[in-house]
Amino acid sequence: MSEAKFITLEGGEGVGKTTNLQFIEHYLASRKIEFIRTREPGGTPAGEAIRNLLLGLEGLGPEAELLLVFAARAQHVDQVIRPALAAGSWVVSDRFTDASYAYQGGGRGLDPAAIGFLENWVQKGLHPDLTLLLDAPVEIGLARAKRRGGPADRFELEVPVFFTKVRQAYLERAECYPERIKVIDAARPLAEVQADIARHLDALRPS
Numbered sequence: 300m301s302e303a304k305f306i307t308l309e310g311g312e313g314v315g316k317t318t319n320l321q322f323i324e325h326y327l328a329s330r331k332i333e334f335i336r337t338r339e340p341g342g343t344p345a346g347e348a349i350r351n352l353l354l355g356l357e358g359l360g361p362e363a364e365l366l367l368v369f370a371a372r373a374q375h376v377d378q379v380i381r382p383a384l385a386a387g388s389w390v391v392s393d394r395f396t397d398a399s400y401a402y403q404g405g406g407r408g409l410d411p412a413a414i415g416f417l418e419n420w421v422q423k424g425l426h427p428d429l430t431l432l433l434d435a436p437v438e439i440g441l442a443r444a445k446r447r448g449g450p451a452d453r454f455e456l457e458v459p460v461f462f463t464k465v466r467q468a469y470l471e472r473a474e475c476y477p478e479r480i481k482v483i484d485a486a487r488p489l490a491e492v493q494a495d496i497a498r499h500l501d502a503l504r505p506s
């Protein structure tokens with residue numbers, strides 16, 4: 300029996316994470332691979348409540364933000380991700396810990412060592428098998444998110460330099476973990492982006 304895989308989708312605002320997650324769901328379902336779809340922050344009742352705080356609460360400091368993200372993640376890992384993988388189900392998550400390095404580390408300027416401590420403490424060796432980093436110039440992602448509509452959340456209201464730092468931090472993560480994190484040029488048409496994603500998924504499946 301093949302081992303269940305843990306896949307995460309990362310990238311800045313509006314690069315296409317949620318859109319491509321649907322593509323991955325279709326890919327897995329058509330190959331009869333059992334999976335669950337989840338997201339961060341969120342994925343559990345407590346996590347979704349924390350998500351609302353993170354996206355809406357005014358006056359939240361960077362440290363409080365980081366701790367809330369990891370509080371949600373602790374619930375998510377223990378109650379959803381580990382049990383699913385143990386039961387043989389693949390897990391596909393819209394964002395995971397690389398987003399903490401990008402947003403709270405890069406964007407907010409928090410010490411990556413603090414993030415690393417929380418990562419080890421909460422995840423206890425659990426890491427994604429594959430991370431698809433959708434990368435596009437900040438203006439492209441923001442324009443797409445804007446076109447999609449809906450009210451802007453606390454992050455979407457940030458200044459452009461914040462998103463530039465987020466993007467940079469994501470790319471640095473990918474340089475550090477080239478085996479796990481695959482950078483995909485998400486500025487291209489969706490069909491090209493998804494051809495790349497399929498290629499990475501093909502490589503992940505045992506032959």
Ligand SMILES: Nc1ncnc2c1ncn2[C@@H]1O[C@H](COP(=O)(O)OP(=O)(O)OP(=O)(O)O)[C@@H](O)[C@H]1O
Pocket residue numbers: 310311312313314315316317318319443444446447485486487488489492
């Ligand atoms: N490669 C692409 N080319 C053109 N439009 C795209 C592409 N990928 C996604 N889009 C469109 O851009 C918008 C944002 O995509 P999506 O919601 O998937 O991004 P996201 O990364 O999940 O955003 P957020 O960070 O806000 O959750 C959607 O309207 C989607 O249809």
Ligand SMILES: [Mg+2]
Pocket residue numbers: 316317318393
């Ligand atoms: Mg999304």
